Amino acid sequence: MTRWTRLHPTAPPERLAAVRILSGAYAVGYLAVRSPAILAVRDRDPAAFSGVGVLATLDRPVPDAAVVALLAVTLVAGVAFTVGAAFRVSGPAFAGCFLLVATYRSSWGQLLHFENLPALHLLVLGLAASADAWSLDARRRGRPAPSGHDHAAPLRLLCLMVVLAYVIAGLAKLRYGGLDWITGDALRHHLAYSATRLELLGEAPPPWAATAVANAWALPPLAAASVLVELGAPVALLGGRARDLWVGSAWLLHAGIAALMFVVFPYPLLLVAFAPFFELERLVPLLRSRRMRLGAAAP
Template identity: 40%
Template sequence: MSSVRRAVSAPAARLGLVRALVGGYTLVYLARRRKMLRKVVRTDPAMFAPVGPVRALRRPVPAPVADALNDATLVSTALFTLGAGHRLIGPLHSALLSWTLSYRNSWSMIFHTDNALVVHTLVLGASRAADAVSADALLARGPQPAAHPRYHWPLRLMNASTTAVYLLSGVSKVARADGWSWATGDSLRRQVAIDGVRKEVFGSHAAPTAYALYRHKALFTLFAVGSLILELGAPLSLLGRRFGRLWAVSWFGMHWGIRAIMGIKFRYQMSGVAFAAWFDVERLLELARRTR
């Protein structure tokens, strides 16, 4: 029984540092977009198409109210990152972030890249993610909590939600009319070409890498097969930590490859924070202590 317990336990510091990393990323992400968010909520109300929890609204809220909610989300993000008053701030921040990003997506195209960040925050906000590496822990001045399943399941749930996103992406590819022919790379090659043309027509520039690779059809076949294997095989990453880490590192590299070829930024994934729950990030704290 004790060996099973150890196998499904995790250090409190690991969950705490993942919370700090996710919160820190969110703080920078929102702070850099504060002015943009203020402009978005003043868009023509005819453009308002509510998504997610914002579907409860029939019309936009007054702009000053939206501004206040955006700023409240920034404040809650800072407190969430610090791990201050987590029992209250965790759920509150999760709700505010869900609302703020959904409200932003209700005015233009839906940024699906926000989904993983929101789900991860919901998990962290509902967990004991501030028992260590937090302002709450510093104020309590108690001993470091022992490893426990309560610090393990939120990390596993974060990983499971991440794999679900990629699995659905893979299923959507093979469920189309052309089915498994997506693996030939022709659809991916066309997508890269259309994206490049669109950028050039509307005053932007296609990535130079796209021009260089377009003539090499075999590379697109390799990319397509590789992405399908990683997407449809995503649930296998939950069977073991080593395989999970390899899968996470592979997708981290894939997203940087997508950035180089198509200029599309999956910021949360490219930061590496989206995959932090797969790793023993608490070792960073040990390394920091040794280098003092």
């Protein structure tokens, strides 16, 4: 089953735990920052509600108190998820609650595609043995993780999800925009559209947008590079330098989008989306030895 990737033939529990901590902390922070926007749906016209995804059968908004309660429970479960407390409950609970909160907000007319990958990642992390190390559960247990838990397969699945998401995004550009998306003015018009929309909504447009729109010749190569990065995502499954190169390229793509359009995909921009591709547990001894060196060098 691991023939499709060279990543993580095996993995210690700490590797999966590191991804749990990063993704959990990201999701809790994201929800905390976005809570005003999430709670603002209580003031929306109920006619604007149309359930999507797991809430597709919901034909009217839930009571305001339920939205507040769900957000509160999600935040509490998220903290427990991140620190690995009662993970058999908090893992699936946080994954499910995050999915519900994000789906409910998306049911008000605007799908926020940057929430897809964290929601999917949390489902895998919440159902896997992600708290066998670096968790309150492990500390309480006081002995090694139970044998037989697979910590590599969930990591490979998380990586596959990232790769598929990017490939699908690349295919979408060719499917809906055609080759013209690369060779034509599509990117230029998207940049101009985003800047104008921001301006009409009382916000300052991205400072580099005008420069990019004025230099139309530079945009087809950028469009081609964007599609290449998205469709080239499977090379990350090779590991090693191919993975590093792709992750760096994908990050640059998001940084460029943020700079030119003020459209921020925080999960990849903060590198959390790419965490499953790496042997993160190796960072800990490295950081420890560096800290000891710094401590020894201090007067």
